[in-house]
Amino acid sequence: MQVLGRKGTDSWSDRQDTGDESEAENESRDAAAESRTPRPTGRLGTYRARDGSDAAPVGIDLDSPHAALVVGKRGSGKSYTLGVLAEAAARAHGVAPVVVDPMGVFSGLAANEGSAAEISATVVRNPTVAADTLPASSWPTLVGLDAESPVGALVWQAASESSSLAAMQTHVADANATEDVRRSARNHLELAESWGVFDSDGLVAADFLGDEVTVLDLSGVADAPSNAVCAAVAGGLYERRVSSASRANPKGPEGPKDSTRVPWLFVDEAHVFFDGVAANALRTVLTRGRAPGVSLVAATQRPSALPDVALSQADLLVAHRLTMQADVDALTAAQPTYLAGTIRERLPTRTGDALVVDDTTESAHAVRIRERETAHRGGSPRASQFTEAGREHGSKHRQLQAAGGRTSRHG
Structure with a gap:
């Protein structure tokens, strides 16, 4: 070979x-x-x-x-x-x-x-991964901020001086910045928190x-x-x-x-x-x-x-x-x-x-x-892939309708 x-x-x-x-x-x-x-x-x-x-x-x-x-x-x-x-x-x-x-x-x-x-x-x-495994410089971009803006600079600073997302949020809350800047930075960090991918034990x-x-x-x-x-x-x-x-x-x-x-x-x-x-x-x-x-x-x-x-x-x-x-x-x-x-x-x-x-x-x-030895799950679903059981279900549904029976729209 x-x-x-x-x-x-x-x-x-x-x-x-x-x-x-x-x-x-x-x-x-x-x-x-x-x-x-x-x-x-x-x-x-x-x-x-x-x-x-x-x-x-x-x-x-x-x-x-x-x-x-x-x-x-x-x-x-x-x-x-x-x-x-x-x-x-x-x-x-x-x-x-x-x-x-x-x-x-x-x-x-x-x-x-x-x-x-x-x-x-x-x-x-x-x-999940720890927040401090990312370079501090990447945090503004990650949360959709311009790194050179006041809000982006604050998030960057918070990331460089903190070891967790919670610590970053605390840093922002205590920062010497205007309320508008702190609020915007806090909102962006809350967005990152909502993703659920950051954990100190990641x-x-x-x-x-x-x-x-x-x-x-x-x-x-x-x-x-x-x-x-x-x-x-x-x-x-x-x-x-x-x-x-x-x-x-x-x-x-x-x-x-x-x-x-x-x-x-x-x-x-x-x-x-x-x-x-x-x-x-x-x-x-x-x-x-x-x-x-x-x-x-x-x-x-x-x-x-x-x-x-x-x-x-x-x-x-x-x-x-x-x-x-x-x-x-x-x-x-x-x-x-x-x-x-x-x-x-x-x-x-x-x-x-x-x-x-x-x-x-x-x-x-x-x-x-070569062919995979383990299962490949990258194929797209097809309408033609209905099972025989599914077709039988549809047949029974039609029979019930013909007999005057009632079926649930979601059954």
Whole structure:
């Protein structure tokens, strides 16, 4: 199995994939790989041969830190692919996957208890974080204020000198400011309190570094509080790894190694978070996460809504079908020079197919994403999905009406 995102003798990246390798060649490669110490690797799918059929299996590197993007229009399979990658990370030794789930579609990772596909997963519904896990400078923007306005400046000052939302409110009440400014600041902090995402005993980075995948279910949570949670989690994971690496290696790379699992942060609907207060934390992971060992996998149906740094810093791109001109243009602007042809020409047209651009090996491949082993809950409801029981209920209802019976409008 060739491993994308990995350079070296066990990546087979020095060979151009054609989808035409013989069974003997594949077996020889497998035997050679098995003779070495295994490195964490996830099953991604299969290569697409020139005739459109499935060819050799392809994996993805989970050993080294990566910055990855998964893009595709609605219904193209991007969230499904994010789930495939999260599954793979959950099974990888030494990896701590965290999924930011704004749509509530990744709870299926924990829904297969007792089955052959079971993985260790925890779904945290309505997650909370401590107020002081956010930078003080982000608080005015979070609650919809201009940081340079008197009210925004007061909220910023309160956040910088307080460890909890309650303490921020007390600071505002006692501030040397006009009554109008204090009242407005108080109202904005009360709005933040109403979101229900701030708690002094909220989640911290250490909660995510165990041997299971953590799904943060933010369905039903508005964009602003969701951003607060994402910012706290991304920033906390990065700072924890920087601190751990510093303590473990006080004399440089030859010192003792940090035994903490390396975090992989998966973010669905990433454009929502790059457009809010989580943006700075995500940018930090993108641009500085490699050294401390923090990976980010961001999925979006709107790559054109992402900042340029998200596209330029990605060393792995999984591109499903795109049809909006602005989205294709965004990928084209960041197209690497080693890509034969254009992004537009190589984008897939079939659901579940993807163009994978691997900057580590400077190669691009047509891939068919494998099926999920755990339940995928990202499909849209359909009117045709009425059950037989529902049809029987409707039939009985009509029979009662024909017989002169009365039924409740809500029964």
